[in-house]
Amino acid sequence: MVILGLLSHEDLTGYEIKKRIDGAISFFWKGSFGSIYPSLQAMEKDGHIRRNVEESTDNRERIRYSITKSGRKALNEWLKDSKVINDLKYETLLKLFFGGAADKLVSIKTIENFKEDVQKDLEVLKIYEANLKKVLNEEHMYYYLTVCFGIKSYKAYLSWCEDSLKLLNNI
Amino acid sequence: MVILGLLSHEDLTGYEIKKRIDGAISFFWKGSFGSIYPSLQAMEKDGHIRRNVEESTDNRERIRYSITKSGRKALNEWLKDSKVINDLKYETLLKLFFGGAADKLVSIKTIENFKEDVQKDLEVLKIYEANLKKVLNEEHMYYYLTVCFGIKSYKAYLSWCEDSLKLLNNI
DNA sequence: ATCAGCATGTAAGGCGTTACATGATTCA
DNA sequence: TGAATCATGTAACGCCTTACATGCTGAT
Numbered sequence: 280m281v282i283l284g285l286l287s288h289e290d291l292t293g294y295e296i297k298k299r300i301d302g303a304i305s306f307f308w309k310g311s312f313g314s315i316y317p318s319l320q321a322m323e324k325d326g327h328i329r330r331n332v333e334e335s336t337d338n339r340e341r342i343r344y345s346i347t348k349s350g351r352k353a354l355n356e357w358l359k360d361s362k363v364i365n366d367l368k369y370e371t372l373l374k375l376f377f378g379g380a381a382d383k384l385v386s387i388k389t390i391e392n393f394k395e396d397v398q399k400d401l402e403v404l405k406i407y408e409a410n411l412k413k414v415l416n417e418e419h420m421y422y423y424l425t426v427c428f429g430i431k432s433y434k435a436y437l438s439w440c441e442d443s444l445k446l447l448n449n450i
Numbered sequence: 451m452v453i454l455g456l457l458s459h460e461d462l463t464g465y466e467i468k469k470r471i472d473g474a475i476s477f478f479w480k481g482s483f484g485s486i487y488p489s490l491q492a493m494e495k496d497g498h499i500r501r502n503v504e505e506s507t508d509n510r511e512r513i514r515y516s517i518t519k520s521g522r523k524a525l526n527e528w529l530k531d532s533k534v535i536n537d538l539k540y541e542t543l544l545k546l547f548f549g550g551a552a553d554k555l556v557s558i559k560t561i562e563n564f565k566e567d568v569q570k571d572l573e574v575l576k577i578y579e580a581n582l583k584k585v586l587n588e589e590h591m592y593y594y595l596t597v598c599f600g601i602k603s604y605k606a607y608l609s610w611c612e613d614s615l616k617l618l619n620n621i
Numbered sequence: 622a623t624c625a626g627c628a629t630g631t632a633a634g635g636c637g638t639t640a641c642a643t644g645a646t647t648c649a
Numbered sequence: 650t651g652a653a654t655c656a657t658g659t660a661a662c663g664c665c666t667t668a669c670a671t672g673c674t675g676a677t
Contacts, residue, residue, distance in 0.1 A: 284548030307543040358552040363541040370534040372478040377455035378592040381529040421549040424614050435606035443595050
């Protein structure tokens with residue numbers, strides 16, 4: 280469905296799809312070549328996408344896919360389906376939960392590492408946000424909303440880091 | 451490692467481990483019987499845990515596991531390892547990202563559904579928090595911190611929901 | 622020349638879920 | 650008596666990641 284969604288915006292090659300997923304989407308969804316290329320083949324067989332082999336000026340093999348009517352229908356059905364899987368797998372929290380099994384300093388380090396990662400990601404998201412605000416129309420609105428989600432939650436994470444470090448340092 | 455962590459607190463049966471994971475931990479980690487029982491067998495073979503078959507008063511087969519010295523060492527090493535996997539898979543955000551492919555009302559519904567789920571979960575977390583505050587000592591501190599994480603981020607989610615719904619309704 | 626990036630794909634293997642299979646007990 | 654909960658486990662299957670395999674182009 281990620282692929283179908285991306286192809287609803289523009290025609291893309293498998294390689295380009297990977298690059299898109301590694302961008303803003305990577306904050307809430309991941310994908311590898313090993314899953315992208317087989318998916319493209321499967322969806323072509325299903326008739327959801329169409330393959331267009333580009334006659335290249337350079338010598339590169341480049342297969343650009345486009346979404347079909349049937350693909351748009353499948354995408355739309357998925358969007359309307361209220362059943363969603365929202366899954367968090369935070370090893371940081373797991374380690375913290377069991378922090379009592381080690382020295383307090385270990386947990387403090389765990390939080391500090393997490394804080395650094397979040398700070399870095401937050402900087403990236405803020406750049407996305409600044410660029411999006413310049414061209415904020417209805418088309419970019421949905422992209423903008425997901426970026427805002429990241430910023431809001433990462434700010435909350437940072438605030439939690441501060442509180443937690445204070446708490447742990449005072450016991 | 452979840453299992454090892456839980457066993458570092460108290461001796462448990464596979465069934466009880468599942469119940470623990472389905473509690474506060476479920477907000478950031480999941481586990482099923484199909485993964486718990488094989489893991490218990492594997493870790494027993496590794497010497498990380500010990501099986502104690504209870505002679506039951508009732509007629510129930512009950513295998514209670516306890517952590518060994520080697521298990522505590524493995525747990526400690528994992529806690530100290532700064533490499534973590536923090537993975538978010540939010541289908542809600544994915545659908546929203548591609549919201550342009552459907553009617554605006556579809557995205558509004560997606561956010562409203564998400565908001566309801568978050569509100570429900572937040573209520574549960576607040577109950578955990580209230581109970582923990584009554585007995586807040588060093589032992590429960592780590593549990594408390596993970597609950598605070600949930601509350602802080604869920605509150606941020608809710609604030610984002612409000613903002614997003616306003617934005618979408620005004621275009 | 623060499624390395625990073627462009628570009629497509631396959632194969633092995635890990636990990637975990639869902640569903641199934643079984644049987645006891647407790648409570649309405 | 651029937652349903653929910655306690656309790657342990659296996660098997661099939663799906664999904665995805667990692668690693669491998671190949672070869673081109675463009676920049677330094």
